[in-house]
Amino acid sequence: MAGGQVVAGSNPVAPTYILPCFFSESGVFCFWVFRFIACNIYIMKDNEITIGDLKKQVDAFVDERDWKQFHSPKNLAMALSVEVSELMELFQWLDLEQAKEVMKSGKVREDALDEIADIFIYLLAFCNTNKIDISDALMKKMKKNIKKYPADKFNGHF
Numbered sequence: 001m002a003g004g005q006v007v008a009g010s011n012p013v014a015p016t017y018i019l020p021c022f023f024s025e026s027g028v029f030c031f032w033v034f035r036f037i038a039c040n041i042y043i044m045k046d047n048e049i050t051i052g053d054l055k056k057q058v059d060a061f062v063d064e065r066d067w068k069q070f071h072s073p074k075n076l077a078m079a080l081s082v083e084v085s086e087l088m089e090l091f092q093w094l095d096l097e098q099a100k101e102v103m104k105s106g107k108v109r110e111d112a113l114d115e116i117a118d119i120f121i122y123l124l125a126f127c128n129t130n131k132i133d134i135s136d137a138l139m140k141k142m143k144k145n146i147k148k149y150p151a152d153k154f155n156g157h158f
């Protein structure tokens with residue numbers, strides 16, 4: 001698959017291989033568990049993966065590094081804000097047309113994709129930590145937005 005989103009870290013969906021290997025000196029039968037962490041980098045498009053799958057990817061990445069201890073709502077909200085600022089920094093001092101131009105191709109676009117991914121990762125981590133179903137939250141908020149901004153009254157203006 002090409003041209004999609006890179007999801008790094010071990011894949012909780014990927015098979016875990018359990019290899020019975022030897023009896024130790026104490027006579028306890030040991031198993032070596034091999035998870036192909038290094039190889040578990042998949043490129044997937046939006047219509048090929050669910051938000052639930054992405055949440056699992058982020059959760060596994062965090063868990064494997066024992067980073068949940070740092071994932072308070074405050075820390076994650078701050079980290080999210082920093083990543084949004086990094087996205088904004090790419091357009092600092094550009095006028096509106098220049099900003100559109102640099103997003104067509106090139107380094108700024110590539111950097112923006114990285115920042116978008118960082119933002120999404122922290123957003124999903126925030127949802128994981130706080131047991132938030134982001135799809136449910138989004139649809140409930142869209143329902144409020146539709147009521148607050150009826151299309152016939154807010155067509156073409158705020």
Ligand SMILES: [Mg+2]
Pocket residue numbers: 083086114115118
């Ligand atoms: Mg970043």
